[in-house]
Amino acid sequence: xxxxxxxxxxxxxxxxxxxxxxxxxxxxxxxxxxxxxxxxxxxxxxxxxxxxxxxxxxxxxxxxxxxxxxxxxxxxxxxxxxxxxxxxxxxxxxxxxxxxxxxxxxxxxxxxxxxxxxxxxxxxxxxxxxxxxxxxxxxxxxxxxxxxxxxxxxxxxxxxxxxxxxxxxxxxxxxxxxxxxxxxxxxxxxxxxxxxxxxxxxxxxxxxxxxxxxxxxxxxxxxxxxxxxxxxxxxxxxxxxxxxxxxxxxxxxxxxxxxxxxxxxxxxxxxxxxxxxxxxxxxxxxxxxxxxxxxxxxxxxxxxxxxxxxxxxxxxxxxxxx
Amino acid sequence: xxxxxxxxxxxxxxxxxxxxxxxxxxxxxxxxxxxxxxxxxxxxxxxxxxxxxxxxxxxxxxxxxxxxxxxxxxxxxxxxxxxxxxxxxxxxxxxxxxxxxxxxxxxxxxxxxxxxxxxxxxxxxxxxxxxxxxxxxxxxxxxxxxxxxxxxxxxxxxxxxxxxxxxxxxxxxxxxxxxxxxxxxxxxxxxxxxxxxxxxxxxxxxxxxxxxxxxxxxxxxxxxxxxxxxxxxxxxxxxxxxxxxxxxxxxxxxxxxxxxxxxxxxxxxxxxxxxxxxxxxxxxxxxxxxxxxxxxxxxxxxxxxxxxxxxxxxxxxxxxxx
Numbered sequence: 001x002x003x004x005x006x007x008x009x010x011x012x013x014x015x016x017x018x019x020x021x022x023x024x025x026x027x028x029x030x031x032x033x034x035x036x037x038x039x040x041x042x043x044x045x046x047x048x049x050x051x052x053x054x055x056x057x058x059x060x061x062x063x064x065x066x067x068x069x070x071x072x073x074x075x076x077x078x079x080x081x082x083x084x085x086x087x088x089x090x091x092x093x094x095x096x097x098x099x100x101x102x103x104x105x106x107x108x109x110x111x112x113x114x115x116x117x118x119x120x121x122x123x124x125x126x127x128x129x130x131x132x133x134x135x136x137x138x139x140x141x142x143x144x145x146x147x148x149x150x151x152x153x154x155x156x157x158x159x160x161x162x163x164x165x166x167x168x169x170x171x172x173x174x175x176x177x178x179x180x181x182x183x184x185x186x187x188x189x190x191x192x193x194x195x196x197x198x199x200x201x202x203x204x205x206x207x208x209x210x211x212x213x214x215x216x217x218x219x220x221x222x223x224x225x226x227x228x229x230x231x232x233x234x235x236x237x238x239x240x241x242x243x244x245x246x247x248x249x250x251x252x253x254x255x256x257x258x259x260x261x262x263x264x265x266x267x268x269x270x271x272x273x274x275x276x277x278x279x280x281x282x283x284x285x286x287x288x289x290x291x292x293x294x295x296x297x298x299x300x301x302x303x304x305x306x307x308x309x310x311x312x313x314x315x316x317x318x319x320x321x322x
Numbered sequence: 323x324x325x326x327x328x329x330x331x332x333x334x335x336x337x338x339x340x341x342x343x344x345x346x347x348x349x350x351x352x353x354x355x356x357x358x359x360x361x362x363x364x365x366x367x368x369x370x371x372x373x374x375x376x377x378x379x380x381x382x383x384x385x386x387x388x389x390x391x392x393x394x395x396x397x398x399x400x401x402x403x404x405x406x407x408x409x410x411x412x413x414x415x416x417x418x419x420x421x422x423x424x425x426x427x428x429x430x431x432x433x434x435x436x437x438x439x440x441x442x443x444x445x446x447x448x449x450x451x452x453x454x455x456x457x458x459x460x461x462x463x464x465x466x467x468x469x470x471x472x473x474x475x476x477x478x479x480x481x482x483x484x485x486x487x488x489x490x491x492x493x494x495x496x497x498x499x500x501x502x503x504x505x506x507x508x509x510x511x512x513x514x515x516x517x518x519x520x521x522x523x524x525x526x527x528x529x530x531x532x533x534x535x536x537x538x539x540x541x542x543x544x545x546x547x548x549x550x551x552x553x554x555x556x557x558x559x560x561x562x563x564x565x566x567x568x569x570x571x572x573x574x575x576x577x578x579x580x581x582x583x584x585x586x587x588x589x590x591x592x593x594x595x596x597x598x599x600x601x602x603x604x605x606x607x608x609x610x611x612x613x614x615x616x617x618x619x620x621x622x623x624x625x626x627x628x629x630x631x632x633x634x635x636x637x638x639x640x641x642x643x644x
Contacts, residue, residue, distance in 0.1 A: 004530075011525045012592060203333045205582045205611040208326075209535060260527045260591060265582055269610045270334060273627065286608060288591045289527040305595065 002026060003261075003291075004213055013289045014301040021291070027217050034217065038224040040134040047106040047132070058110050061298060065119035069110070075147035078129035080109035088122035094160050094318055097152060097188065098127035099145055099176075101167030101197075101293075103221060104229040105133045112296040113166045113194060121311050125164075126152065130172065137231035138240065145176040150185055158186035162314055163252065166296065167264070170196025174242035181248060190317040191254040192310055194295050195264045196271060199243040200225055201235035204266030214263045215291050221263070243271055249279035255313040256282065257306050259290015281317075285309050324348060325583075325613075326535055335611045336623040343613070349539050356539065360546040362456040369428040369454070380432050383620060387441035391432070397469035400451040402431035410444035416482050416640055419474060419510070420449035421467055421498075423489030423519075423615075425543060426551040427455045434618040435488045435516060443633050447486075448474065452494065459553035460562065467498040472507055480508035484636055485574065488618065489586070492518025496564035503570060512639040513576040514632055516617045517586045518593060521565040522547055523557035526588030536585045537613050543585070565593055571601035577635040578604065579628050581612015603639075607631050 002022040010018050029037075038046070062069065068083040096118070100111035109127035118125040128148050130141035152161055165173040170193045177187060202222050211218040230240070238245035254275055258268035265286070272284040287294055287302045295310075297303040324344040332340050351359075360368070384391065390405040418440070422433035431449035440447040450470050452463035474483055487495040492515045503509060524544050533540040552562070560567035576597055580590035587608070594606040609616055609624045617632075619625040 006530055008524050009527045009530050012527060012588060202330050205331045205334060208328055208331050209531060209582070213531060260531065260587055266334060266610050269582060269608045272608075273610070276631070284606065284608060286591045286594075286606060288588050288595070309598070 003215070009289060016300050017289060017294070017302050020297070020300070021289075024215050026212065027220070028212060029217070029220075031219055031223070034220040034223045035227065038220060039227050043105050043134055043228060050102070050106045051108070054107070054112070057112060057298065058115060061112065061115040061119065065115070067115060067118055074126075075151040077144045077148050078109070079148055080114070080127045080129060082110075082114055082118040082125040082127060084118045084122045084124075086122060087124065090315060090318065091121060091123040093157075094123050094162060095152065095156070096121070096123050096125040096162045096164050097149060098125050099130070099163075099165040099169035099173045100127065101165070101169045101194075102132075103224050104141065104168045105224060111166065112298065113164060116296065116298060116307060117164055120307060121314065123162075134228040138229055138233045139175070141172055142175045142179070145172050146179050149176060149180060153180075153185055159189035160318070161188040162190045162192065162318070163188045164192040164194075165196065166194040167293065168197045170194070170198055171200060171242060174198055174245070175239055177251070178239065178242060178245050181251075187250065188252045190314050191252040192257075192314060193254060193268070193271070194257045194310075195259075195262055195292050196256060196267060197264060198267045198271045199241040201241050204270065206265035206267075207263050210261050210263050210265065213261050215293065216263060218263055243267065243274060247275055247278040247280055251275065251278065251280045253281035253313075253317045254283075255285065255310050257285050257287075257295045257310055259287035259292075259294050259302075261289055261291045263292050283313055325537070331611060338622050339611060339616070339624050342619070342622070343611075346537050346613075348534065349542070350534060351539070351542075353541055353545070356542040356545045357549065360542060361549050365427050365456055365550060372424070372428045373430070376429070376434070379434060379620065380437060383434065383437040383441065387437070389437060389440055396448075397473045399466045399470050400431070401470055402436070402449045402451060404432075404436055404440040404447040404449060406440045406444045406446075408444060409446065412637060412640065413443060413445040415479075416445050416484060417474065417478070418443070418445050418447040418484045418486050419471060420447050421452070421485075421487040421491035421495045422449065423487070423491045423516075424454075425546050426463065426490045427546060433488065434620065435486060438618065438620060438629060439486055442629060443636065445484075456550040460551055460555045461497070463494055464497045464501070467494050468501050471498060471502060472505075475502075475507055481511035482640070483510040484512045484514065484640070485510045486514040486516075487518065488516045489615065490519045492516070492520055493522060493562075493564060496520060496567070497561055499573070500561065500564060500567050503573070509572065510574045512636050513574040514579075514636060515576060515590070515593070516579045516632075517581075517584055517614050518578060518589055519586060520589045520593045521563040523563050526592065528587035528589075529585050532583050532585050532587065535583050537615065538585060540585055565589065565596060569597055569600040569602055573597065573600065573602045575603035575635075575639045576605075577607065577632050579607050579609075579617045579632055581609035581614075581616050581624075583611055583613045585614050605635055
């Protein structure tokens, strides 16, 4: 029980982060068991268990911050609009497009990041309830996200849209924006990628180095994707792993959040250099000891610090572009 | 033989980086042997062996780039001045102060970083030959670096000095600038910290996570410092581990270079957040699969990319301050 954490590691973390890592289950199973546990028939159970935990956190956040939730259907896709009690002055004409995470198989538009962004940045958030795998396979969710984005960009200045995504939502938003760009649709004014699944082929230094140190076992997440989402698609295809796509210099300024324990540290780092090489304004933020998703812990010091830095990046971009 | 490198990790690295890691010795010894191998009587041998390898690289760099080397004594301290054949137009009134690495016990002012900086940024470099441990212990080298810096700042606009350091040189430059600031000496215009030893207490996520994956075993470096440099000083003292110091908002804009394999990834990351919280302009650059010192490999793609990003940061700072 508990992820590895020695004294040298503990002293650099908040007390709550230490407690989180010590309480996190350390799962180490043979590959055939990961495959068994993540096959399509198991997903309903995984999803229900995950959502039961999230529901409590989400409802508490809604209450604490007095958020208003409203369901829309945009371009045929369900969208949850989350509005804070008071929109910040510098966010009056800004809207966030949020794509939640959950390995393509779980999670909802009411995810923590959508709620925290609305509450803490004081900005309206449109969060997409795309169809989940295994019922919907690659690339359906990408096209749903694209349809919503196109509808939003058609009725407002796209530069006042901020794209926000978490984990697998990073794959969706990056893949969707590739198509939008090819379709000559104007791109958002800024992009936030919390621990993005920009490469789902399994490449990277951190997937090996942080396996067993992060909250999700690497090979379990690969088995989950392969059996439920990919539907035989090639993970090295740039439409599947957008890290391999070409980025135009006009791609939105992008801030990427990760941590030293994150399985997706390499995904984050590699994407940073790729965007930088393309001439895109980008910032990589790395939390000491930060695991996959430390950023969406509402009260964790490390999470709050990360989100504050992300909001600062977004506000600076919105200010230079207004 | 060779540091751990699986297929998923290899595909994200340059061919030369893969070869480097596969050829690097993987040393795993019991602690008493690390202590034995790093006691003061062994240092002369370590130093000679290290320098024999470096001499070849350094001489090749001098020849390749046509660098001119001149020895000065500044405030009683030997300084090596390295001048490129042609100084860049935007660097005409800029001078780099370089503090080399080598765990306080080895290395010279003619280190790769001094030479590469002079050649690639096309700027004059003043590199300090501070006294090494165990002959000179904490805090002598700090005071030597301070004396040179004060002499330089006395005869020119300090904002046109760029501090550059590698590894243990990061401890020296950060500790030295703390004293300079307390002494009301103007601070440099920019600071470059290649994989800085900002905390030599052994704290951090990466010292454990990257132990056995990086080029130096963590416990060997701790034994080396403790037996040769510290002389009983408390590693948690902010004058010893400058990560624990307070930074003024007027501290120089700082760029920090590290990598996902670097033992000092956590040192780098933590310092970034510390400076940011103090209101200091700072940038953290993380190379995928980058080990401690990948940045000073002259021909390695990952090293060249890192140095180019560092130079870009420095040039931008010099441009805004001229």
